[in-house]
Amino acid sequence: MKISFIIPTRNEEKRITGVVSQFAVLNDVVDYEVIVSDADSTDRTANIADSLGAKVCVDTGEHKTIAKGRNLGAKMATGDIFVFCDADTLLEDPMRLVSSIQSVFTDTDLVAALPRLAVFPDERIWKDRIFHTFFNGLIRFSFFIHAPFAFGQCQIVRASSFRQIGGYNEEQVHAEDSALYKKLGKIGKLRILKDDTVLESPRRYRQVGYLRLMVTSVYSIIGQAVFRRNVLKSWERID
Numbered sequence: 001m002k003i004s005f006i007i008p009t010r011n012e013e014k015r016i017t018g019v020v021s022q023f024a025v026l027n028d029v030v031d032y033e034v035i036v037s038d039a040d041s042t043d044r045t046a047n048i049a050d051s052l053g054a055k056v057c058v059d060t061g062e063h064k065t066i067a068k069g070r071n072l073g074a075k076m077a078t079g080d081i082f083v084f085c086d087a088d089t090l091l092e093d094p095m096r097l098v099s100s101i102q103s104v105f106t107d108t109d110l111v112a113a114l115p116r117l118a119v120f121p122d123e124r125i126w127k128d129r130i131f132h133t134f135f136n137g138l139i140r141f142s143f144f145i146h147a148p149f150a151f152g153q154c155q156i157v158r159a160s161s162f163r164q165i166g167g168y169n170e171e172q173v174h175a176e177d178s179a180l181y182k183k184l185g186k187i188g189k190l191r192i193l194k195d196d197t198v199l200e201s202p203r204r205y206r207q208v209g210y211l212r213l214m215v216t217s218v219y220s221i222i223g224q225a226v227f228r229r230n231v232l233k234s235w236e237r238i239d
Helices: 014-026 045-051 067-074 094-104 124-143 160-163 176-185 203-210 208-226
Strands: 005-009 032-038 055-058 081-085 090-093 111-117 154-158 188-201
Touching: 005 014, 005 045, 005 067, 014 032, 014 090, 032 045, 032 067, 045 055, 055 067, 055 208, 067 081, 067 124, 067 160, 081 160, 094 111, 094 188, 111 124, 111 176, 124 188, 124 203, 154 160, 154 176, 176 188, 203 208
Parallel strands: 005 032, 005 081, 032 055, 111 188
Antiparallel strands: 081 154, 090 188, 111 154
């Protein structure tokens, strides 16, 4: 079982080394590849990724969304399982996550899985603990009632299933991650990997704030459900 780690990027030269290098522990143990799908960065993101041995593809088009970046990376990928990781995330234990993937995806009816989410331990504050406890619980409940809600920081998808549903909606500027899992849930089983965690930077929470982030997200999701279109013109990029 080959695993493709697909990382969409845009001006992430400060973080890309850590994100790509974390997979080195898998060398000579796991059949894997790392693909960096870059949105035509103006810094050295693509060059650094290439020097670290990642496969790099660059989107030079005018219309760019993270969904388009993920799809572009998936077109280059040759793995049986796609693991989409954001450029400001780290896997708590890459080897353990891979072991979980290899175990659960022996079930041929399983089309996608999702780990738990937490903030980097050295940057974690009480607000992060409260939010992520609620957030992870909400996601588990949504999977239980077959109305999946999913975050995009780390999405694990069977490659054949991803292609079957046509990948991410490239026109969707927000909640494209949940939309993907809703489509996947119609063709197979979804699973939460409760013993595996992906760690994220709190930079969006610090700059935007939890309240504003939740209000904006709810507004976007309701707008898409009611009006069937993006009510947000873009999803704010955080440096």
